[in-house]
Amino acid sequence: MKFHTKIHEINAGIHQSNLAKTSFGFDLSNRSYLSNKYIDESFSGVNKNSIIGTKYSDLEFLPIHSSITQDKEGALLDDFEYGANEIRWLRPEQILWSKENQQYPLSVFNQPQSKDIIQGRLGDCWFISALSLIADIPQILYKVMITKQYNPSGLYKIRLCNRGIWQVVTIDDMLPVTESNLLVFTRSQKKQLFPSLIEKxxxxxxxxxxxxxxxRCIEGLQILTGEPCEVFLLHSTDPKKKPNLNNIWTKIIQSRAKGHLMTCLCSNKQVNEESFNQTGLESDHAYSILDVRQVASQRLVRLRNPWGKKERTTLFPKEKLVKSSDNDGVFWIPWEAVSLLFSEITICKISGNEYKVRKSGQFSDFSSKITSVYNLHCPSGNELTIELFNASDEKYYNRSKDSNIDLFLIVLDSNGTCKGYKHSLDYYVTLSITVPSGRYIIxxxxxxxxxxxxxxxxxxIVHGDQQFVLNEQPSSYGLVANAFYAVALQANxxxxxxxxxxxxxxxxxxxFGFICENKSNRAIRFxxxxxxxxxVxxxxxxxxxxxxxxxxxxxxxxxxxxxxxSDDVNIVYQVEYQSLNESHGVDHIRTRNNPAIPVKALGLHLLKPVH
Structure with a gap:
């Protein structure tokens, strides 16, 4: 959906040296309710220049136009729509809350539930659908929201998993509002602040x-839980890769029983527009999966729209298994409708008994040592999930400009046999394997x-259901050739x-990898x-x-x-070979290979003996 707005910059032209003198439009003259002890604790470890009176102001994320749009010039946008409204920034005390919520005091939490969270006018349903799920799980939500009580000084700390590594983000409580002082983006029932603060x-x-x-839904779940996720596609243009919907249903039933978190992405590509519009669903929109049930032969899924509004389920009427209010966005839908109208399901494998190790590094090429090699020792059999993320060099970075890179994971046992392999062009790749006790190389x-x-x-990040030891072990570039040979043997x-x-x-x-084996007694030209x-x-x-x-x-x-x-891959090739006399055998790499193998790829293309 497209929105339009005009950004109103509060004190946008103030130099940093003057920031300590302004209250961004607040009357801070009455501060008697703040104890000095509370203020000192709130500001512990904080740059003193960021304290305005007794209020904290985040100098890294100012209440200005560019914090909303990333655009330093101009105030008109094509991405939001509020009529003649202007976006301003206010503290929670000044925000106008709905009539049904005015009875509640400001709080970070007030018995939070998934139905409390309402997505605002920002296309981040991929994140809010995940946030709605953890609202029902205090042990996860309270780890994310480090500051758990309303802080009059306006300083809050939030813990988010940034590409597999937990990161603490400090913010103030200045929030974007309309000219009517209503919250622009995500809000919550009962004047709870955690959704707005986590989003900020x-x-x-x-x-x-x-x-x-x-x-994508998987990104929202990764950020809030730090746990491994798996995506199941419900459709495929390739007849050979048509998903088994019965197997996926079994998987989500099992995942629900284990307490795993699930979301799904709606798509209108499988039905005509008129039929889709009658469902009341939103295309290219993420929904939370709250429950799944099978009653006799009927398979049902309970969904929630993070917008919080009631769905028009004309084609697929709401079942009366669990009553819900008229404005919480919760409804039941048959599994057959989900498999038709949704494109994918994401499952987040949260577990309280999991062991995990997180490592960081920088990729090397394959010309000398490989720096991203790890020795894994499993004293007993282990179910492992290994995640590899493309990480940013910066503490804060623009995800919209962060390009995907090619990533791969290979697991070898002590004999050099491939136990698992995964390759993808994305910001992450995940590999799940079960291994017996022993030593392995990742x-x-x-x-x-x-x-x-x-x-x-x-x-x-390596997750296991049993204890394990993981140590970095830089290796010779010859390892990569051996590893891909092992992958080819496993593929058979x-x-x-x-x-x-x-x-x-x-x-x-x-x-796609391509290996030639020459077991003959003569050299060949291939x-x-x-x-x-x-x-490719x-x-x-x-x-x-x-x-x-x-x-x-x-x-x-x-x-x-x-x-x-986003595009499909098609591999087409022809090969031929010719046996050579001994005099034709050439060992020098630059004459043996035409064109010569790039230096960065030497480890990939090393000659290896055939045993």
């Missing part, structure tokens, strides 16, 4: 409120280093040409042609290669990785 902390983390527009990497010279920082996709020559391939989420492939980038910088493979050796010719996340 996230806006600060990413530079502005506008930066929160558009996102290799985390990025092909963006080879393809685009992007040496990104990363966060690695081999084409035999005869004469001891065969090709192994492996693929995952738009990544030619590959990948012209016609769509939406080759590690060799070319779609045509000619390589001489010595006798009894193997080589990974190239890895083709997805170029654009």
């Amino acid at each position: 902390a996230l806006a600060k983390m990413h530079g502005s409120y506008k930066a929160l527009e558009l996102g 290799l985390a990497g990025s092909m963006s280093v080879v393809n685009y010279s992007i040496y990104s920082r990363y966060n690695l 996709n081999r084409k035999v040409f005869g004469d001891g020559v065969s090709v192994l391939t492996f693929s995952d989420d738009g990544c 030619t590959s042609d990948f012209y016609g492939s769509i939406n 980038v080759p590690s060799r910088k070319t779609f045509h290669t000619v390589d001489i493979i010595p006798a009894r050796t193997k080589q990974l010719f190239a890895i083709y990785t997805r170029k654009v996340l």
Whole structure:
């Protein structure tokens, strides 16, 4: 939805040296109710220049136009719509609350429930649908909201998981309001402040409120819980990848029983517009899954719209299993309708008995040592979920300008056998495996280093249901070739040409690897042609290669990785080989491989003996 507004900047032209003299429109003359002890504790560790009278003002996220829009010039936007209203900033004491809420005192929490949270005029349903879920789980909500009581000094601390690493964000309580003094963005029933404050902390983390527009449900759950998530697609354009809806239903029933959190994303692409409009659902909008039940043969899902309004479920009437008020956005819908009208379901695997370790580092290329290698010791069998995030170099960053990079995870056992592999072009990749007791190697990497010279920082998080030990162990660049050979063997996709020559391939989420094995006693000249492939980038910088493979050796010719996340990948190739006499055998890398292997990719394409 598109909105328009005019931003009214309170004291926008004030220099920093004058900030301590202004109250941003407040009368702070009556401060007798504040004890000096309370003020001192609130401001502990805070820059004293940010204290205005007895109120805290966040100098890193000022109540000005750019904190909402990221735009330093101009006041008219195309992204919000409030008629003739102007956005201003006020403290909670000055905000006009609805009549039914005026009876309550200001508080951070007042017996919070999911139905208390109402999304404002900001397209961050991906986050608010997740926030609605944790409102019902105090042990999670109270970890996020560090400041748990209303603070008259206006200083609050919020704990958010920033790409896998927990980060404490300090904010003041200046909130955007309309010219009628009503909250513009997320608000809560009973004058609770936690939804507005948590949303503001996230806006600060990413530079502005506008930066929160558009996102995926998985991101909201990751930010608030720090726990691993899994996404189940309900539709596929590829007939070979058609999802098993019965299996997904079983999965969400099991997840509900375990107390896992779930959200879903609505889509109107499967039905005609007229039929979709009759449902009362909103397309490209995230909903919280509050409950799932099977009554005889009927399978039902209880959803909540974070907007808080009542749904018009004409095609799919609300069931009377659980009564809900007329304005809380809660309704029941058949599973068959969910599988038709929603595109994906996200499950967050919260667990109170989980062991976890978080590590950070920076990716290296594959020309010398690999810095993102870890030794994993599991004293007993373990169910592991390994997450790898593309991390920002900055404390606060603009998520809308943060490009996705290529990420992969490989787990090897002590014999070098692949136990798990995952590859993706995204801001994160997740790998779930079950392993017996033993020692393992986790290799985390990025092909963006080879393809685009992007040496990104990363966060690695390992979750297990049993205790484990994880230590960093930089390794020789030869490990990466061995690891991808192990991946190819696990894939078990081999084409035999005869004469001891065969090709192994492996693929995952738009990544395609291609290995030649030469078990003969002669060198061969191997030619590959990948012209016609769509939406992929080759590690060799070319779609045509000619390589001489010595006798009894193997080589990974190239890895083709997805170029654009939103587009499909298609791999087309032709290969041929020719046996050579001994005099044709050439060992020098720059004459043996045409074109020469890029230095950054040497570890990928090392010759290895065939055993």
